Amino acid sequence: MYRLTDVTKDYPKGRGVVHALQGVNAVIGDGDWLAIQGPTGHGKSTLLQILGALDRPTSGTVELNGQDLTGLRESQLTKVRATSIGFIFQTFNLIPTLSAQENVEAALVPLDVDAGQRRERARQALAEVGLGDRARHLPSELSGGQQQRVAIARALVKKPGVLLADEPTGNLDEGTRDEIMTLLEQLWREHGLTLVTVTHDSSVARRAQRIAIMRNGLLTVRDSAPHGT
Amino acid sequence: MFITYLLRELRRRMRQAIFIAAGLALGVGLVITVTAASDGVSATQGTVLRSLYGVGTDVTVTQSPTAGSGGGTRFNFGGGPPGQQNAGTSFSRDILAGGGMGTIKSSSVTTVSGLKDVSGAAGALVLNDVKLSGTVSAGGGQPGAQGGSGSGSAGSGGGSVNSSSFTVTGVDPAHDALGPLSSGTVTSGHNITTAESDSNVAVVDSNYAKAQNLKVGSSVTVAGKTFGVIGIVQAAQGESSANVYIPLARAQALANMPGEVNTIYVSAASAADISAVSSEISRALPSATVTTSSNLASEVTGSLSSASTLANSLGKWLAVAVLAAAFGLASILTMSAVSRRVREFGTLKAMGWRSRRIIRQIMGEALVIGIVGGAAGVGIGYGAAALVEALAPPLTASTASTASGSGGPGGRFARAASSAHTVSVHLTAPVTLGAVALAVVLAIAGGLIAGSLGGWRAVRLRPAAALARIE
Numbered sequence: 001m002y003r004l005t006d007v008t009k010d011y012p013k014g015r016g017v018v019h020a021l022q023g024v025n026a027v028i029g030d031g032d033w034l035a036i037q038g039p040t041g042h043g044k045s046t047l048l049q050i051l052g053a054l055d056r057p058t059s060g061t062v063e064l065n066g067q068d069l070t071g072l073r074e075s076q077l078t079k080v081r082a083t084s085i086g087f088i089f090q091t092f093n094l095i096p097t098l099s100a101q102e103n104v105e106a107a108l109v110p111l112d113v114d115a116g117q118r119r120e121r122a123r124q125a126l127a128e129v130g131l132g133d134r135a136r137h138l139p140s141e142l143s144g145g146q147q148q149r150v151a152i153a154r155a156l157v158k159k160p161g162v163l164l165a166d167e168p169t170g171n172l173d174e175g176t177r178d179e180i181m182t183l184l185e186q187l188w189r190e191h192g193l194t195l196v197t198v199t200h201d202s203s204v205a206r207r208a209q210r211i212a213i214m215r216n217g218l219l220t221v222r223d224s225a226p227h228g229t
Numbered sequence: 230m231f232i233t234y235l236l237r238e239l240r241r242r243m244r245q246a247i248f249i250a251a252g253l254a255l256g257v258g259l260v261i262t263v264t265a266a267s268d269g270v271s272a273t274q275g276t277v278l279r280s281l282y283g284v285g286t287d288v289t290v291t292q293s294p295t296a297g298s299g300g301g302t303r304f305n306f307g308g309g310p311p312g313q314q315n316a317g318t319s320f321s322r323d324i325l326a327g328g329g330m331g332t333i334k335s336s337s338v339t340t341v342s343g344l345k346d347v348s349g350a351a352g353a354l355v356l357n358d359v360k361l362s363g364t365v366s367a368g369g370g371q372p373g374a375q376g377g378s379g380s381g382s383a384g385s386g387g388g389s390v391n392s393s394s395f396t397v398t399g400v401d402p403a404h405d406a407l408g409p410l411s412s413g414t415v416t417s418g419h420n421i422t423t424a425e426s427d428s429n430v431a432v433v434d435s436n437y438a439k440a441q442n443l444k445v446g447s448s449v450t451v452a453g454k455t456f457g458v459i460g461i462v463q464a465a466q467g468e469s470s471a472n473v474y475i476p477l478a479r480a481q482a483l484a485n486m487p488g489e490v491n492t493i494y495v496s497a498a499s500a501a502d503i504s505a506v507s508s509e510i511s512r513a514l515p516s517a518t519v520t521t522s523s524n525l526a527s528e529v530t531g532s533l534s535s536a537s538t539l540a541n542s543l544g545k546w547l548a549v550a551v552l553a554a555a556f557g558l559a560s561i562l563t564m565s566a567v568s569r570r571v572r573e574f575g576t577l578k579a580m581g582w583r584s585r586r587i588i589r590q591i592m593g594e595a596l597v598i599g600i601v602g603g604a605a606g607v608g609i610g611y612g613a614a615a616l617v618e619a620l621a622p623p624l625t626a627s628t629a630s631t632a633s634g635s636g637g638p639g640g641r642f643a644r645a646a647s648s649a650h651t652v653s654v655h656l657t658a659p660v661t662l663g664a665v666a667l668a669v670v671l672a673i674a675g676g677l678i679a680g681s682l683g684g685w686r687a688v689r690l691r692p693a694a695a696l697a698r699i700e
Contacts (some may be wrong), residue, residue: 045697046693049692049693049696052579054578054579054691054692054693054696055691055692055693075583078578078581078582078583079581081578081579081580081581082580082581082582083581087576087579087580089576089696091572093572093573093575093576093696095234095573095576095577096241096573097234097237097238097240097241098233098234098237102230102233102234105230106230106234106577106580106582107580107581109230109580109582109586110580110581110582110583110586111581115230118230154580
């Protein structure tokens with residue numbers, strides 16, 4: 001469970017300062033799916049990076065399962081990312097020289113999983129996203145939707161509690177978008193994930209349990225998804 | 230995963246990797262070539278110095294001729310006072326002369342050999358045999374002649390005069406490990422033995438023997454005396470040798486220089502003692518000229534000296550410059566590659582990869598490039614060194630003669646060891662294991678430097694900033 005208290009984030013810009021987050025308070029329960037919408041440049045991605053322990057807030061606290069991430073050293077944050085948090089990016093961010101299987105295995109490298117087990121778990125993860133037969137393909141040999149499936153397999157192979165998705169369908173056509181969102185929803189239910197998605201797409205946001213709007217660095221929970229839980 | 234990722238990444242950046250490796254190879258190859266050439270020049274200098282000195286000789290002692298001494302060689306033509314011989318009178322003279330070098334008492338050899346730090350000393354008498362023959366024409370006059378080898382000229386009398394000369398060195402057979410014969414190889418017959426100290430026997434230089442059609446059993450005339458050829462000696466590479474070697478005692482007798490030598494060859498107890506030996510001799514023989522190998526090396530001139538300067542100065546700095554450029558190029562290209570992979574590294578950090586694991590990956594890639602460059606550089610170095618050996622023209626080295634003596638023709642003297650020698654030697658460029666090891670270390674260092682800079686840049690990336698980077 002995430003608990004955010006008075007989280008602010010300032011960036012220096014030229015001679016001035018950009019207040020990306022201006023006191024965000026939120027609680028995201030275990031197994032919740034929160035979709036964050038809002039205009040570009042209003043702090044959505046900044047919030048997602050702070051949730052993902054990729055960045056630190058300027059002030060406030062971010063607790064994950066009772067542990068204050070703001071007080072952790074960089075190496076401890078790295079460990080949190082390695083064990084507890086999976087990421088999905090708009091541009092997939094696969095390693096171009098590694099095959100689908102190897103890309104998924106890369107997520108297990110920080111956990112020091114032995115090579116045999118790594119291969120087996122990656123194979124299972126790819127099968128789970130429907131790419132069991134594409135394990136040896138390089139990213140350049142896969143479609144956008146397939147690449148995002150590989151990215152999802154990579155995010156979930158280490159069995160994290162949290163999945164953070166930054167515009168997961170931003171680079172996909174409508175049909176593929178629906179496929180990916182259906183897959184994500186299925187995995188969210190099966191794995192009991194805490195899922196946070198940042199999206200511009202209202203049809204994607206509507207799949208979430210809750211929708212929050214980020215405007216001028218402030219987060220407002222505005223709506224509940226129709227299917228609820 | 231480490232190896233797979235490393236090899237795939239290198240394959241993706243194949244052209245850039247080859248470019249970096251080629252730069253390192255060029256630098257490393259140049260270092261090996263310059264090192265080999267430098268070693269070759271050093272070895273060649275050693276060869277030159279040995280040939281100028283003789284194997285085993287560390288110090289030579291000579292004596293400057295005193296002012297006014299060493300006048301022109303006089304020929305005693307019988308048959309009346311000079312200028313009063315009848316036209317048509319034939320004459321023929323064969324004399325042995327000192328050739329303008331100052332003399333040293335033979336007892337000085339014993340003095341020197343008794344000095345502390347001296348392991349041996351041998352005296353020698355470097356002489357010229359000059360033959361004059363001809364007839365006196367109308368107007369008479371005594372033909373004059375100058376010492377010196379190989380020249381022939383009319384005397385002042387204006388008659389028909391033929392002259393010839395060759396160099397003769399009297400050697401001490403009791404000390405054949407030192408002195409002018411020590412570096413040569415007897416190819417036929419044998420060297421002069423102590424039993425032949427007072428015999429008319431001669432060892433002839435192989436080139437002179439060939440020119441004069443001499444062999445063991447032939448005879449050669451020295452100062453009008455017939456000497457039996459008992460051996461043919463081939464001088465060491467580049468060595469300037471005398472034409473004929475005879476026993477020292479016979480040389481002294483024929484040159485009318487009893488109890489005198491003009492060169493003492495000295496060997497020190499150890500290389501570290503050479504300087505001390507030089508000082509001791511200078512104290513014992515204050516008027517003598519003492520020459521050590523380092524003195525001689527400083528006087529070596531000619532293309533060998535130029536090659537040495539080229540290898541040690543220009544070559545060294547050129548190698549350093551190319552190597553620095555290669556390191557710089559490798560570092561810049563590696564950092565550039567890291568810049569292009571910012572999002573990739575950001576993604577790895579987001580997955581929980583530690584910075585040091587990412588650094589290891591980058592350094593591994595740079596190291597492989599460095600090793601490949603080093604291996605190629607070793608090949609280039611061997612090839613270039615072989616080319617240097619094959620294509621380098623023969624190098625010459627000369628030791629300057631000093632014009633400080635006086636007294637006419639005989640006043641011009643040269644140090645006995647150098648005697649205004651010019652020797653020609655072939656440059657070698659041996660590639661040593663040390664040079665190869667140096668090259669491998671340099672290549673690895675180049676890879677590590679480039680990798681370290683790339684890794685440093687990757688570590689400085691904040692994951693959030695890296696992921697936000699638009700490619």
